Amino acid sequence: MNTSTTQPAVTNPVVGALSTLLGDSYSLMGETHLAHWNVEGSAFFELHGAFQKQYEELFEAVDDIAERIRAxxxxxxxxxxxxxxxxxxxxxxxGAAPAKDFVAALIEGHETTTESAKKVRDTAAETGDLETQDLAIGRVRVHQKTLWMLRSYLKNL
Ligand SMILES: [Fe+2]
Structure with missing residues (x-):
């Protein structure tokens, strides 16, 4: 085995899709953390706590996604x-905004990230990478569940 030459750039389309999912998931984590800090009003305690659970889940997810790229x-x-x-x-x-505006923005963020996870799922399926497909399916499921919760919450705001 020749170990002295540099590996050529990998053109695996799964890597590109995973990188987009990583960017979206990391960004969504940051936006959710910001919402955790700045949300105000009568829903403060509920949303402050819910957003914390969400960004903590995303923190673990971005590590899994990045390490799948390495794997x-x-x-x-x-x-x-x-x-x-x-x-x-x-x-x-x-800055100052009604609580529902934070929830509505995060709904859009989860929708975007769901689409990125679906792209990983479908690209991995095309290339027979079932392990990445499994990771992506799990991410779609988490975002769909969070979307259900955020949309349900928004109906009462
Ligand atoms: Fe906090």
């Missing part, structure tokens, strides 16, 4: 600037 022999993108470029998750309000 399929590519390098994980990282750092706020690089990950922001990979993400299309919309921002939550940056």
């Amino acid at each position: 399929i022999d590519a390098y994980a993108p990282g750092g706020l600037k690089a990950l922001a470029k990979l993400s299309t998750v919309p921002p939550v309000p940056t």
